[in-house]
Ligand SMILES: Nc1ncnc2c1ncn2[C@@H]1O[C@H](COP(=O)(O)OP(=O)(O)OP(=O)(O)O)[C@@H](O)[C@H]1O
């Protein structure tokens with residue numbers, strides 16, 4: 683081991699960084715046999731911030747969410763939550779620490795009721811809301827009237843809201859939304875946009891939003907990052923993204 687002093691921003695005893703963003707991914711590399719899905723990705727997300735993550739199909743967006751949630755382990759790099767190194771933490775431990783997600787392809791318990799699905803989220807996190815709060819959550823997501831219904835009988839748009847409710851039941855600090863608008867109609871997408879705004883302002887969560895609906899992502903995000911073939915090719919103001927030739931080419935080349 684080197685005897686060099688620890689960097690000033692990091693204390694030796696806890697491994698925490700002072701003034702760190704809520705979530706920080708540094709140099710994340712993820713390989714699947716011969717394919718490099720993430721090739722040195724950096725990402726920082728602050729509390730109360732909405733970060734849009736966009737990029738063509740197969741650019742690595744879901745892989746990044748899987749690596750942050752702990753469904754996959756990165757091969758190189760580091761992931762910190764509130765300055766704490768969670769690179770090797772289990773999925774369950776990350777959930778307990780306040781990392782919650784929704785899935786591109788819905789992963790609800792179809793045979794359970796809406797309320798039961800949301801209660802699953804309640805049990806996943808140590809910072810969870812109380813049973814009473816679950817009723818408030820169901821109300822605020824307009825799920826109160828269908829709370830006893832079996833999820834598989836509900837419309838797709840409603841099921842998407844159940845997924846978000848389940849993620850929120852754990853009272854997360856970081857919320858990862860993987861294509862939350864997929865399959866929603868215009869009205870449902872507008873409602874989703876309001877909901878994300880509320881989650882940011884009232885809960886102070888850091889929200890990472892992946893979606894192919896550019897109106898939604900560019901409209902709701904404080905910042906965006908564009909991924910192409912596992913590399914970040916743009917990071918900055920939402921409106922600046924498509925002024926970059928590299929971003930335009932990445933999208934056109936993907937068609
Ligand atoms: N479990 C896996 N095993 C092997 N390859 C994978 C696996 N998961 C993802 N990939 C590959 O990694 C690359 C990135 O996939 P990923 O699903 O992260 O893309 P994406 O940006 O989410 O795309 P989309 O917009 O279509 O959802 C793709 O080439 C994909 O085929």
Ligand SMILES: [Mg+2]
Nearest residue numbers: 743744745786
């Ligand atoms: Mg994806």
